[in-house]
Amino acid sequence: MKSPVQWVNDSLQRKLMFSYILVIVIPxxxxxxxxxxxxxxxxxxxxxxxxxxxxxxxxxxxxxxxxxxxxxxxxxxxxxxxxxxxxxxxxxxxxxxxxxxxxxxxxxxxxxxxxxxxxxxxxxxxxxxxxxxxxxxxxxxxxxxxxxxxxxxxxxxxxxxxxxxxxxxxxxxxxxxxxxxxxxxxxxxxxxxxxxxxxxxxxxxxxxxxxxxxxxxxxxxxxxxxxxxxxxxxxxxxxxxxxxxxxxxxxxxxxxxxxxxxxxxxxxxxxxxxxxxxxxxxxxxxxxxxxxxxxxxxxxxxxxxxxxxxxxxxxxxxISFIFSKRIVIPLKRLQNTMRNIEKNDFQSNIAVAGRDEVGQLTISFNRMVSRIRELIHTVYRSEIQEKEAHIMALQSQINPHFLYNTLGTVNAMAMMSDNEEISKMVVALGDMFKYAMKQNGRLASIREEMEHLDNYMTIQRSRYGERIQFVIDIPVALMEFSTIRLVLQPLVENAIRHGLDPLPDGGTVWIRGQLDHDTIRMDIQDNGLGIEAEKLKAIQTRLLSGVKDGTYRSGDSIGLFNVNARLKFYFGGAYGVDVSGGYGEGTTVTLLFPAKRHTRTLADG
CATH class of the missing domain: 3.30.450.220 (LuxQ periplasmic domain, N-terminal subdomain)
Structure with a gap:
């Protein structure tokens, strides 16, 4: 239980009231x-x-x-x-x-x-x-x-x-x-x-x-x-x-x-x-x-x-209650606003109620918050530009892997003199390069992502035949929501490359999507080889911490960390990629990003 002195000292209003009372009562x-x-x-x-x-x-x-x-x-x-x-x-x-x-x-x-x-x-x-x-x-x-x-x-x-x-x-x-x-x-x-x-x-x-x-x-x-x-x-x-x-x-x-x-x-x-x-x-x-x-x-x-x-x-x-309240209430508003700023809410401003010392303090505080917002905005734009350059570099790392495999398949098809299949592959490959090289506008609709993934699956069907099966379960209502470019294809490629290709009989890749309140969830699941528990834990830990340097470039999960980093850069730390599964049980990769309808631009074509 607080002593009377502590009770008075805990509140500026009580201090003022106590001072007023002493000034009047003692004399x-x-x-x-x-x-x-x-x-x-x-x-x-x-x-x-x-x-x-x-x-x-x-x-x-x-x-x-x-x-x-x-x-x-x-x-x-x-x-x-x-x-x-x-x-x-x-x-x-x-x-x-x-x-x-x-x-x-x-x-x-x-x-x-x-x-x-x-x-x-x-x-x-x-x-x-x-x-x-x-x-x-x-x-x-x-x-x-x-x-x-x-x-x-x-x-x-x-x-x-x-x-x-x-x-x-x-x-x-x-x-x-x-x-x-x-x-x-x-x-x-x-x-x-x-x-x-x-x-x-x-x-x-x-x-x-x-x-x-x-x-x-x-x-x-x-x-x-x-x-x-x-x-x-x-x-x-x-x-x-x-x-x-x-x-x-x-x-x-x-x-x-x-x-x-x-x-x-x-x-x-x-x-x-x-x-x-x-x-x-x-x-x-x-x-x-x-x-x-x-x-x-x-x-x-x-x-x-x-x-x-x-x-x-x-x-x-x-009287002391009235006057102290006129002093303390603006200070409490100032205190509450400072608590909001501690929670990274820099949009708060305090209404100026007078021109006295408290009012001048409020004006100075508003100016400080405004300046902080400007500095944060400047730093944010600088970081976005840096991240975009980083993302462009990440996107450029994706193409060589896929280009190598695709060219090998085209070469094999040519040797077999199957001109119709070669034509399909070449058309699909051209569409993929055209989509991947678009730099104006980093966002695309889920429909566009699925079309790009369909071109990729056309090429993989020609390569693996019946060994690799694809099952797509995406509601039509989700097709017009936005996501960043090139997030599905690298994950499907990882599922084939690390999960299904090592198996003699291949397997199946499921691509599912659903709307959960204001978040879109997409799962890329395979019934392939799976991931060992220790390696899975290491991947999950790195995904949760995010990628802020180039350490993700090593290893076999290049596409996974690439996509996770890009989602976090664009949408914030609450979104990204998660991995689950077990060795011999297959792997499920889950993408989370905010549900926002896609707005088309001239760059979308």
Missing amino acids: LFLMSFILYQRALHVVTEQTEKYNDKMLQLMNEKIDKLVTQIDRISYFVYLDDVQKLLNDIPQDPVVNASWQIDLKFKLNSWIGFLGFNGGIRSVTLLDQTGVYFNSENALIQSGFSAERSRWYQEALQSDGAKVLLGPKELGEYMVYPNYREGSLNYAIARKVYNLQGNDSLGVLVMGIELYDMNEIMSELNLDSHTGLMIVDKSKEIVYSRGIAHPDQQLSRLISGDTPGKSTIVKDDDHDTLVNVFTSASTGWDYITLTNVEMLAKDAKQLSSFLLWIGVFACLLAIV
Whole structure:
């Protein structure tokens, strides 16, 4: 079975088609790949810029909210509140009234500011524990100021706010009834005693920004982009659109600088990470975008180009088939004509279909074939002339043999004083010489050949009497077909001379003829001595090979080779003489030549 490479190389048309397809498809696929990579790069870059911008916008909004909420904590520095904080009653009944009074001051301050900001509770506590809680217990019993890092950090911040995540307050921190999608955190601040130089403890405000959905809708982040807000302790205070945010956070590198973006790779997919760190709160705003979803549009563009490539490939096959066929068909015609010329058919010409390179090649090929025909015709005429001269020499070799025998017979007849027989022989001899010496026109009808043979048999009857018998079986229809001159008489002479004359009782010679399709077959058969097998094989071999030199002149079969050579010269190698028989069985000589009706000329008389 042929390999694909061999299959392509075996045909010029396939080579052209394959080349056309490669020329179209390879650039198209390269362009598709480059455009996909470029589109993915552009989309990723634009997404990075957009996410950075959105994170900055979100930071501005949340910073503004944190600043507004932080103002609520300043109520502790109101004169009335300072007085209350410096005089905390120990009696439970009086303390309950004190709690109500302080809560009233807090609500009045919030009303004055006109902004609640999602305050869930306000708690005041010192080293001994909670001494004020506006509502909903935020700090549980068992609180230890010494073990609470955030408490110590608030005291050391000199009154600056400290932002705390839900988990940073520790196991004593409780946020009841979280709303889904809200941002939960706490602000801790050291409370100074304005009436003295000591500290009144730490104020903690629990905050739930439940309007985060409104903020997110304004940001208009892509549906494939998740968001998380991480505090300074790397705890998540808010997340949206991220599955398993804690696991995602653990994959990120801590200490990212503002505006930093990177692509994090894992087994499932690549993630574009944008990080923006707030200078005010210290929080990290992080977006996570699935790169595969970014590549969706690029893949659609690439798929579209691939479909165009498939269509272009089919179109290339059709176009290449048409154009290659226009090139290959003339070349195939040229190839077929060359095969005909290999079979000696020099009459073939190719129709010129155009003036391009193939057309010019066809014209040159036709000219070459025409020139070859002319050369062959010239060589053929030269060979014919040479062969005719050769044949004339062959014809001249026939007459001396027969003339010698005939003159001997005439001499004998004269001695016997039989004038009538001598007259017949002389007339027959004259007709034979007259026929044999005709040089204009090398062809004769079979009738003329038989008349010449009849003159020869007249002479042989006078010589041999009843010893030699002649039987002729030639259909009348064959008489007007053509053959070359002097082909029957030499073969009949051979039959008498080599087959019948050596026998004391003589014998019979049969001359038969028949038409076999477009070939005439004539048999000269005798029942004489026959030919030895080895000699017969040698004669047959020489007859099949034809005679091209003078080697046939030696031996006793001069007339046989003469006739064979002449038939082959005139009619071609397919025709000639064949010999069959055996020693003691007689001999049959068969002549084959084409069936062509004889056309008489003035030279025929």
